[in-house]
Amino acid sequence: MGTIVKTTVVTVFLCLLFPIVFSTSNDGLFRIGLKKRKFDRNNLLAAQLDSKEGEALRGSFRKYLHGNLQESKDIDIVALKNYMDAQYFGEIGIGSPPQNFTVIFDTGSSNLWVPSSKCYFSIACYFHSRYKSSHSSTYNANGKPADIKYGTGQISGFFSEDHVTVGDLVVKNQEFIEATSEPSLTFLLAKFDGILGLGFQEISVGNAVPVWYNMVNQGLVKEPVFSFWLSRNSEDNLGGELVFGGMDPKHFKGNHTYVPVRRKGYWQFDMGDFLIGNETTVLLLIQDSGTSLLAGPTGIIAQINHAIGASGVVSQECKAVVSEYGEKILDMLLAKDEPKKICSQIGLCLFDGTQGVSMGIESIVNENAGKASGSLRDAMCSTCEMAVIWMQNQLKQNQTEDHIIDYVKELCDRLPSPMGESSIDCKSLSSMPSVSFTIAGKLFELRPEQYVMKVGEGDGAQCISGFTALDVPPPRGPLWILGDVFMGQFHTVFDYGNMQIGFAEAA
Numbered sequence: 001m002g003t004i005v006k007t008t009v010v011t012v013f014l015c016l017l018f019p020i021v022f023s024t025s026n027d028g029l030f031r032i033g034l035k036k037r038k039f040d041r042n043n044l045l046a047a048q049l050d051s052k053e054g055e056a057l058r059g060s061f062r063k064y065l066h067g068n069l070q071e072s073k074d075i076d077i078v079a080l081k082n083y084m085d086a087q088y089f090g091e092i093g094i095g096s097p098p099q100n101f102t103v104i105f106d107t108g109s110s111n112l113w114v115p116s117s118k119c120y121f122s123i124a125c126y127f128h129s130r131y132k133s134s135h136s137s138t139y140n141a142n143g144k145p146a147d148i149k150y151g152t153g154q155i156s157g158f159f160s161e162d163h164v165t166v167g168d169l170v171v172k173n174q175e176f177i178e179a180t181s182e183p184s185l186t187f188l189l190a191k192f193d194g195i196l197g198l199g200f201q202e203i204s205v206g207n208a209v210p211v212w213y214n215m216v217n218q219g220l221v222k223e224p225v226f227s228f229w230l231s232r233n234s235e236d237n238l239g240g241e242l243v244f245g246g247m248d249p250k251h252f253k254g255n256h257t258y259v260p261v262r263r264k265g266y267w268q269f270d271m272g273d274f275l276i277g278n279e280t281t282v283l284l285l286i287q288d289s290g291t292s293l294l295a296g297p298t299g300i301i302a303q304i305n306h307a308i309g310a311s312g313v314v315s316q317e318c319k320a321v322v323s324e325y326g327e328k329i330l331d332m333l334l335a336k337d338e339p340k341k342i343c344s345q346i347g348l349c350l351f352d353g354t355q356g357v358s359m360g361i362e363s364i365v366n367e368n369a370g371k372a373s374g375s376l377r378d379a380m381c382s383t384c385e386m387a388v389i390w391m392q393n394q395l396k397q398n399q400t401e402d403h404i405i406d407y408v409k410e411l412c413d414r415l416p417s418p419m420g421e422s423s424i425d426c427k428s429l430s431s432m433p434s435v436s437f438t439i440a441g442k443l444f445e446l447r448p449e450q451y452v453m454k455v456g457e458g459d460g461a462q463c464i465s466g467f468t469a470l471d472v473p474p475p476r477g478p479l480w481i482l483g484d485v486f487m488g489q490f491h492t493v494f495d496y497g498n499m500q501i502g503f504a505e506a507a
Contacts, residue, residue, distance in 0.1 A: 028222040030167040030244040032090040089192055090242060093165035094176065095136030101129050101193040105242055106290030107267050107494060110204035112164065112211050113148065114194035116157055116178030124187035131178055138163045146177045146206050155179040164211055169220045169244065175208040198226065198289070198494070200264040216496065221245035224497035228289055229506060230488040252491035256502030259440040267494060267501055271480065272438030284479040287492065287501055291483035295470035298415065299386035305414040308432050308448070310422035310465040318412035321348070321383040326405045329384070330391055339392060343384035382471070424452055426463040439503060450489060
């Protein structure tokens with residue numbers, strides 16, 4: 001099976017899901033069926049149309065870089081999960097009688113929004129279902145303005161209240177956003193009308209009460225629990241089910257392993273050991289049904305890609321930093337200088353008194369960053385910080401200085417490309433290692449065919465690593481995002497009542 005690398009892992013789910021049926025039964029569970037469409041090269045192309053130097057992909061994670069979870073402003077950062085159109089969709093209704101909308105059920109955000117009939121000047125609105133308040137007998141005006149920023153633009157509109165139908169459940173007087181502006185090309189190409197957030201109210205734009213909260217508060221569900229089962233059978237028209245009020249025993253094997261939610265906001269928890277070489281770290285992990293990939297710190301993603309044989313775009317800045325400063329960084333590490341201060345001491349990063357500050361990370365957060373000189377400096381700072389971590393790992397293994405420099409240069413070649421992906425030889429899948437991580441002391445393993453995304457068939461097939469980079473500085477990071485393909489292998493329970501998340505082998 002090969003060398004096992006302990007880490008949190010997720011890969012891209014290869015199918016696009018659309019709504020089909022809702023059902024309930026005498027077990028008190030309410031089910032939403034998900035249908036899938038085969039992933040192909042057109043999906044890959046569509047994902048790249050609205051991106052410049054990977055901004056679309058980086059922007060999809062921007063919510064994790066911004067803000068304070070305790071803030072309740074009308075503006076917040078929420079991810080648009082549209083990477084390669086690998087999404088999970090279901091259908092809801094708003095109003096009386098219900099007006100149907102296709103939405104992403106997203107545990108990484110907390111608001112419900114759909115296009116409004118009052119959206120006159122955004123082309124995207126005309127390609128999707130639009131809510132008409134005049135057609136609903138249960139509509140209540142609100143009018144409070146709302147803006148939600150994305151990496152590739154933003155939506156804006158206003159709050160309204162109406163009944164929301166989810167399966168057989170009718171949530172009364174639900175506050176939601178009518179989007180009147182969707183300027184981004186991403187929304188035009190999107191296969192969904194809106195987003196239904198299943199996160200906590202602490203990250204809700206306008207402090208609106210989430211749909212899930214109202215399901216619980218209005219006594220509509222038997223237990224304050226919802227669960228995801230995602231089918232991995234490519235021949236099965238049923239893509240999976242989202243179950244409100246508990247879990248379906250047919251969806252999993254054995255018992256769930258539970259881990260406590262660290263704090264309200266995102267569904268986030270502490271991961272167990274992370275191991276590359278002999279370096280072990282405890283990281284924060286977020287379980288996000290709206291994200292398709294595993295996202296983690298760039299330096300570690302490069303090491304993973306090296307271990308599995310994935311090749312990224314060569315970074316000239318990376319090699320330049322290693323060539324010019326590599327020996328000096330090594331000398332400072334051997335002299336026991338504080339690793340976090342090294343990059344600032346050699347002039348590549350600023351220093352805030354407690355840690356190195358990656359200006360590369362700041363440039364992702366800062367919408368106005370973008371001057372050429374600043375971008376180069378940012379890249380050199382980020383590369384320096386990664387090189388320090390890589391060299392530390394190698395020194396702990398008692399490697400020679402020449403070996404360390406060569407190894408770090410190799411890692412430069414494994415850095416993800418601007419769109420975040422790294423390619424893999426499809427013929428090498430059988431010889432690639434499994435990747436494992438621990439949650440609550442239990443080992444979870446993914447095989448190569450589960451963490452590699454395959455586009456196309458036969459000799460023309462393209463294989464892409466399911467790992468992408470996400471750099472979040474302390475105190476919010478470093479963190480990992482665990483998304484949909486992991487959930488395809490492991491049935492996932494979101495236990496709101498006990499503030500915990502559970503995982504079991506999917507049936």
